Amino acid sequence: MTAAPIYVEPRLPDPRGPLSLAVTELLSERAPANHLLQVEASLADADPYGLDLHLALYICYELHYRGFAGVDTGWEWNAGLLHLRGRMENTFLTEVRRQVGEIDPDVTAFDEMRELAIEPADGEGLSYHLRDKGTWEQMREYFVHRSLYHLKEGDPHAWAIPRLVGQAKAAFVAVEYDEFGAGRGARLHQQLFADLLDAADLDSSYLGYIDHVPAEALAAVNLMSLFGLHRGLRGAAVGHFASTEITSPPGSQRLVAALERMGAPRPCIDFYAEHVEADAVHEQVVRTDVVGDLVAREPHLDRDVVFGIRAHAVVEDRLAEHMMSAWADGTTSLRRPLE
Ligand SMILES: [Fe+2]
Numbered sequence: 490m491t492a493a494p495i496y497v498e499p500r501l502p503d504p505r506g507p508l509s510l511a512v513t514e515l516l517s518e519r520a521p522a523n524h525l526l527q528v529e530a531s532l533a534d535a536d537p538y539g540l541d542l543h544l545a546l547y548i549c550y551e552l553h554y555r556g557f558a559g560v561d562t563g564w565e566w567n568a569g570l571l572h573l574r575g576r577m578e579n580t581f582l583t584e585v586r587r588q589v590g591e592i593d594p595d596v597t598a599f600d601e602m603r604e605l606a607i608e609p610a611d612g613e614g615l616s617y618h619l620r621d622k623g624t625w626e627q628m629r630e631y632f633v634h635r636s637l638y639h640l641k642e643g644d645p646h647a648w649a650i651p652r653l654v655g656q657a658k659a660a661f662v663a664v665e666y667d668e669f670g671a672g673r674g675a676r677l678h679q680q681l682f683a684d685l686l687d688a689a690d691l692d693s694s695y696l697g698y699i700d701h702v703p704a705e706a707l708a709a710v711n712l713m714s715l716f717g718l719h720r721g722l723r724g725a726a727v728g729h730f731a732s733t734e735i736t737s738p739p740g741s742q743r744l745v746a747a748l749e750r751m752g753a754p755r756p757c758i759d760f761y762a763e764h765v766e767a768d769a770v771h772e773q774v775v776r777t778d779v780v781g782d783l784v785a786r787e788p789h790l791d792r793d794v795v796f797g798i799r800a801h802a803v804v805e806d807r808l809a810e811h812m813m814s815a816w817a818d819g820t821t822s823l824r825r826p827l828e
């Protein structure tokens with residue numbers, strides 16, 4: 490079977506401030522032979538959750554995924570650019586650590602995962618809002634915010650694979666195998682989300698909405714890339730992965746209910762229905778075989794797993810609150826409204 494040609498490499502986004510300008514200006518040139526060139530960019534006043542920092546960081550990470558059309562691939566391992574990326578990561582991670590706060594020495598990853606699985610039937614979060622009174626316009630905005638992640642679903646966590654061993658690795662890959670369509674390109678969860686976007690009359694191209702989404706949506710994906718690309722944060726990457734899988738089935742169930750109530754096109758419902766079923770199995774595998782095995786082998790990573798779970802909640806809550814407050818004010822939650 491031959492695939493239709495697609496644009497694998499997206500267009501380089503427009504800058505939104507001094508950091509993203511410094512990065513995009515560099516990337517428009519050839520990567521220099523001198524790797525140690527310092528990049529002039531100040532982080533002194535950078536907002537750790539600001540759009541400029543998160544767009545610049547997102548662009549740096551994207552060099553490791555699909556790159557950008559016309560951008561020299563030599564930039565991926567340019568030490569000068571990596572140095573700037575490291576400083577931005579540090580600014581972001583320091584703030585996330587501050588928000589997560591002290592982790593009680595008695596808390597274990599096992600307790601934390603058990604707690605995650607307990608959800609009220611009548612909660613107040615975003616998926617409850619969408620289920621009970623959300624509009625189709627709000628749902629389409631939700632798809633747009635989520636498109637950055639779902640169009641590369643599975644990829645940011647996949648960086649963790651070479652850092653795992655034994656049962657934890659085998660089980661992690663078993664879950665990722667499903668995320669990647671279990672051998673069938675048409676069943677890649679990334680593809681299922683592209684189908685959802687097409688059915689909702691939205692742009693399904695990779696990074697198609699990078700100029701529409703706020704910093705909160707970029708930060709949610711940057712956190713995964715940050716955890717995945719640093720071996721020292723592998724415990725946090727596994728915690729983030731566990732949290733994603735454990736919280737997915739009930740949240741997806743509410744989105745199925747929301748979409749059915751709205752009379753949404755079938756591919757939209759199918760994407761979330763797939764996550765109700767598949768993630769119920771993934772949840773069990775992740776708890777016992779991934780996290781259980783990892784912390785048995787490397788007990789010092791237990792707290793990092795807890796940190797990953799809590800950091801996931803911090804960034805996801807920021808994005809959800811952003812959407813909810815925009816909608817409460819009767820405005821769009823996107824930086825530019827959908828046509
Ligand atoms: Fe998935």
Ligand SMILES: [Fe+2]
Pocket residue numbers: 664668734737767768771
């Ligand atoms: Fe899953």
